[in-house]
Amino acid sequence: MATTALAERVHDGPAGYSGVFPDAEWAAEIARLAAERNATILAHNYQLPEIQDIADHVGDSLALSRIAADVDAETIVFCGVHFMAETAKILSPAKTVLIPDARAGCSLADSITADELRAWRAEYPDAVVVSYVNTTAEVKALTDICCTSSNAVEVVESVDPARDVLFLPDQFLGAHVKRRTGRENLHIWAGECHVHAAINGDELTAQARSHPDAELFVHPECGCATSALYLAGEGAFPADRVHILSTGGMITEARSLRSAVGAPTKQVLVATEIGMLHQLRKAAPGIDFEAVNDRASCKYMKMITPAALLRCLVEGRDEVHVDADVAARARSSVQRMIEIGTPGGGE
Numbered sequence: 001m002a003t004t005a006l007a008e009r010v011h012d013g014p015a016g017y018s019g020v021f022p023d024a025e026w027a028a029e030i031a032r033l034a035a036e037r038n039a040t041i042l043a044h045n046y047q048l049p050e051i052q053d054i055a056d057h058v059g060d061s062l063a064l065s066r067i068a069a070d071v072d073a074e075t076i077v078f079c080g081v082h083f084m085a086e087t088a089k090i091l092s093p094a095k096t097v098l099i100p101d102a103r104a105g106c107s108l109a110d111s112i113t114a115d116e117l118r119a120w121r122a123e124y125p126d127a128v129v130v131s132y133v134n135t136t137a138e139v140k141a142l143t144d145i146c147c148t149s150s151n152a153v154e155v156v157e158s159v160d161p162a163r164d165v166l167f168l169p170d171q172f173l174g175a176h177v178k179r180r181t182g183r184e185n186l187h188i189w190a191g192e193c194h195v196h197a198a199i200n201g202d203e204l205t206a207q208a209r210s211h212p213d214a215e216l217f218v219h220p221e222c223g224c225a226t227s228a229l230y231l232a233g234e235g236a237f238p239a240d241r242v243h244i245l246s247t248g249g250m251i252t253e254a255r256s257l258r259s260a261v262g263a264p265t266k267q268v269l270v271a272t273e274i275g276m277l278h279q280l281r282k283a284a285p286g287i288d289f290e291a292v293n294d295r296a297s298c299k300y301m302k303m304i305t306p307a308a309l310l311r312c313l314v315e316g317r318d319e320v321h322v323d324a325d326v327a328a329r330a331r332s333s334v335q336r337m338i339e340i341g342t343p344g345g346g347e
C-alpha cells in the first residue's frame with residue numbers, strides 16, 4: 001500500500017506514535033485506507049474521543065470481539081489494548097486482526113503469566129480455574145471458564161461447591177465474588193489494574209458527600225472498575241444511588257435518566273476510565289457526567305493515537321498472532337462462559 005504524505009508525518013517516540021492531527025484530512029484518509037483494506041475499525045470505550053468517533057463500532061472488549069467474529073470484513077483493526085485484540089483473534093481465527101500499536105498492554109492482564117498460573121494450578125490440582133477476560137491468550141488457554149465482571153458471580157456459582165476455585169487476576173473482583181457467593185474455597189490472585197486501584201474508598205466517599213444529588217455509575221465490564229465495584233458494595237457510596245452497569249446498560253441508563261419525567265438527574269459520577277465519559281455525554285447531552293477520579297486515564301489505551309491508526313492502515317501492522325492450539329483452548333474457556341450465562345453488556 002502506497003505511503004501517503006500524511007503518513008510521512010508519523011513519528012515514533014517513547015509514548016507511542018505521534019505527529020498527526022485528527023482533522024478532516026486524517027478522517028478522510030482513514031476512511032479511504034480502511035475501505036481499501038476491507039477493514040472494520042473497532043474502538044474500545046476507553047479510547048481517545050477522536051478514535052471512538054472514527055470507528056465503525058464502539059463498545060466493551062467482549063462485545064467488540066463478538067462483532068469482529070460477525071462482520072464480513074477480512075481485516076479487523078482493534079483500537080484497544082493487546083489482550084482485547086487477542087480475544088478478537090481467538091474468536092475470529094480466519095481474519096487478519098491488527099492493533100495500531102502492539103505496545104499497548106494492560107497492567108491487569110500482565111499481573112499473571114502462564115507460568116505463574118501453571119505453578120498455582122499445581123498447588124491445587126483439582127481446582128477449577130476462573131479467569132477474568134482481562135488476561136492473555138496463554139492464560140485463557142490454561143483456564144476452565146472465563147468470566148466478565150457482569151457474570152463472575154454466576155460463573156463461580158456454577159462450579160461444584162466442593163471444588164476449589166482459583167480466581168484471577170483481579171483481587172477486587174475476586175473479593176466481590178467471594179462476598180457475594182460466601183465461598184470459602186475461592187482463592188484469589190493478588191492482581192490489580194493500576195488505573196482503577198487509584199479510585200479509592202476515600203475518594204468515593206468524599207465525592208458522595210460533595211455531590212448529594214448525583215448518581216454513581218460503576219462499569220463492571222472491562223475489568224477497569226472492579227475496585228469501585230468492590231467499594232460500592234462495601235458501602236463507601238450510598239447504595240440507592242449506585243448503578244452497577246455494563247457499557248450497554250450505562251448508555252441505556254443515561255438515556256433513560258435524560259428522558260425521565262419528574263425530578264431529572266442533573267449529575268452522574270462515573271467510576272471508571274475517563275474515556276467512557278465521551279460516549280455518555282453523546283448519549284445524554286443534558287446531564288453533567290463527571291469522573292470520580294479524573295486522573296483515571298489508561299496510558300495503554302491512549303497509545304492508540306491518530307498517528308498509530310494511520311500507520312496501522314498504511315502498513316498493515318501490528319498484526320496479532322495467536323498460536324492455533326492456544327487459540328482453540330482459549331476459545332473453549334470463553335465459550336464455556338457464554339454457555340453458563342450472559343457475558344455482559346454490548347455497546
Ligand code: SF4
Nearest residue numbers: 106107108193224298
Ligand atoms: S484501564 Fe486497567 S484494566 Fe483497563 S486496559 Fe488499562 S490497565 Fe488494563
